[in-house]
């Protein structure tokens with residue numbers, strides 16, 4: 062894919078930092094020894110994250126091994142006013158881990174140990190570089206698992222999940238990362254270490270854990286994570302449902318939820334996505350439908366069978382033309398095969414695709430999908446849709462050809478217009494992939510200047526020099542120092558002409 | 563001291579700006595039923611926002627409800643029930659602890675306290691269901707955060723920060739919460755006569771299964787025998803399957819009685835109504851469940867009363883008013899120190915002298931103070947409620 066570093070404007074590199082590069086690397090080596098990379102060829106591996114359209118070589122990459130090292134590196138950077146970009150596995154789809162020319166990348170890959178599995182308290186304490194799936198694997202033999210399951214779970218790190226508040230296909234029933242997170246150890250930009258939460262629920266004081274989760278690496282470096290474990294459901298079954306129209310499929314989702322059922326997952330694919338997936342994995346998907354839906358339920362077999370029958374009836378009433386219930390785990394896996402391979406499948410029919418991520422009120426689904434097709438068509442592009450239908454989280458995949466001049470820009474413009482449409486109908490810019498650099502400049506569509514000022518002021522409480530992942534999430538950095546002036550409010554005069562007693 | 567009433571967001575903003583300009587501080591109250599929680603506020607004036615009430619929007623199929631904060635929880639519960647839904651974190655009916663009427667809580671007050679009921683370990687706390695809000699910060703600025711859809715990661719998750727912040731960061735003027743289908747069937751299993759250690763083992767074994775458990779509590783023997791209870795909820799076949807599975811798994815603890823209508827029991831557990839009509843000290847101790855037994859043992863065998871909720875993850879303690887008040891936190895430290903104790907009820911003078919909230923480590927306390935200053939730099943809102 063085409064690397065296109067100039068599409069997004071990042072904060073101006075600090076010329077002093079760039080000139081001092083060699084001294085900075087020496088200083089870092091003084092702290093962590095050989096765990097510093099500054100060879101450009103090796104740095105190239107860190108130039109992008111999952112949003113590969115953007116790339117930038119960092120000043121250096123530091124790969125510390127202990128919390129004390131992280132704290133020392135941050136203190137060094139704080140003192141030297143050096144920017145820091147945290148990085149887990151680099152699978153972010155919003156450019157959250159995109160390096161800065163005048164900043165170091167702080168990689169957590171060496172924090173890769175599961176520290177403790179505590180089944181009495183149904184939790185696990187792990188280092189942030191452990192992959193999402195490794196946690197579930199470590200407790201599988203005991204009949205437990207970690208519920209949030211982003212599609213990237215074999216690769217993405219739990220620290221990255223915390224930073225992005227990652228979701229997954231099962232978060233309709235089991236929640237996002239934030240709902241399954243008990244505690245973190247966090248190193249602030251000053252090198253101070255704080256513990257938020259723990260093995261008990263609802264820690265004392267403000268819920269800082271709640272804002273650190275999803276803060277996209279802007280508030281601190283997560284160096285330890287305590288997650289909640291759940292008993293693995295006894296059984297799972299899925300229904301494969303085809304609908305002649307997207308409106309009928311959306312009606313079916315509303316009917317299921319209106320009936321009081323929260324399935325483990327409800328996924329929908331549209332016609333272009335079905336065709337691409339079927340051609341790729343031959344899952345036996347019907348090709349004569351406008352919408353294909355997978356509904357999964359889990360729990361004791363009696364419950365699962367009962368719900369499958371009930372959803373089956375609801376689907377027929379909603380006009381489903383295909384209704385197949387999995388009779389075995391093999392069949393269930395086959396239903397999922399196409400959905401899980403949807404991205405690479407789309408990758409086969411277009412040389413490039415760009416994945417958008419917004420949430421809408423579900424009632425607006427058919428209208429928004431129609432609008433998306435029209436938005437893309439106006440730029441001469443097509444879109445395939447796969448989405449988390451239960452919670453209205455859309456993932457339009459915009460197909461384009463990066464080798465054609467102007468197509469990447471067109472794809473980005475289509476993505477932005479789609480997200481604006483999401484906001485216009487009462488939804489939000491991102492349901493699970495984060496704002497990063499990708500949606501940063503769209504934040505003003507969802508929030509007022511006052512809203513954004515309040516959020517950036519919060520960052521100042523954690524990082525008053527704006528050194529941690531600057532240029533991400535917010536269109537403008539907060540001028541933290543200006544907060545001082547606010548204090549003048551007190552005792553200062555709004556109506557100086559009026560007498561006061 | 564004057565009382566200012568504000569019934570719109572704009573009026574709240576005006577009142578706060580005016581207070582800032584005149585260098586005055588405000589105690590923010592809704593119905594005032596939870597004034598006994600936290601440190602007594604020492605403010606110049608009172609800002610009453612209880613008049614901002616009413617549901618703004620409720621679309622059951624979207625699982626989302628938007629309301630003004632003064633809306634009574636009871637009203638929302640009734641509205642939701644008509645659509646087969648409920649507020650899944652089970653708002654605890656705590657007002658009676660401070661002498662208020664049962665069932666008198668508001669949505670805003672519930673979110674401001676941030677405490678979940680017996681379903682909390684299974685369905686989440688208020689924070690987990692708080693999707694978005696509009697508010698007025700300590701500068702008198704109207705701002706909003708979060709959204710009105712159930713899945714959203716746009717910007718910092720400020721609803722989480724607002725939940726439990728007791729009006730010390732901003733004054734909520736409109737809130738959006740997640741609603742969920744209410745279970746179609748519920749049943750409670752009860753075992754009699756277990757001691758704390760056995761009750762913990764029972765609950766832990768049960769919670770290690772995939773049975774649809776939504777409550778796990780233990781009340782030790784006092785006037786009557788000890789009772790240990792598990793609540794199952796879901797579709798009828800799931801409840802039935804759960805009862806069968808648990809019955810055989812837990813048979814060593816003796817026969818379980820099945821109680822079909824235990825709503826009152828769980829309401830009383832959530833609001834610790836056993837400790838309501840009293841003047842004694844009430845503590846709420848949140849800790850890793852595995853430390854609960856050691857904690858109550860460390861408390862000592864004398865007249866402190868306690869009960870377990872959340873499978874042991876929440877211990878409520880009632881202590882005689884003239885008892886050594888340091889005992890609860892000392893016992894907690896002695897047990898491992900991973901928990902925290904909140905002094906939920908005590909006379910004003912006591913809550914001024916003893917920090918009602920567990921003191922934070924110095925770096926965390928400093929960070930907390932900085933966070934507060936970024937919302938309310940002059941300390942206008944509810945001064946002293948959390949920290950002196």
Ligand SMILES: Cc1cc2nc3c(=O)[nH]c(=O)nc-3n(C[C@H](O)[C@H](O)[C@H](O)COP(=O)(O)OP(=O)(O)OC[C@H]3O[C@@H](n4cnc5c(N)ncnc54)[C@H](O)[C@@H]3O)c2cc1C
Pocket residue numbers: 110111146147148149150151152153154156157158169189210211212213216217218219220221222223224225226227228229230277278279281282283284404493494530
């Ligand atoms: C094929 C594919 C499928 C995906 N599917 C999903 C999905 O289903 N659901 C979903 O939610 N996401 C999905 N993602 C996105 C991505 O995997 C998640 O956002 C994931 O949480 C990122 O984890 P990571 O370790 O790769 O983090 P990175 O990409 O390395 O970093 C992500 C952000 O977190 C910060 N960060 C990383 N580690 C830390 C730390 N220890 N402390 C502080 N900040 C840190 C970084 O600065 C950056 O801002 C998918 C990505 C791909 C490529």
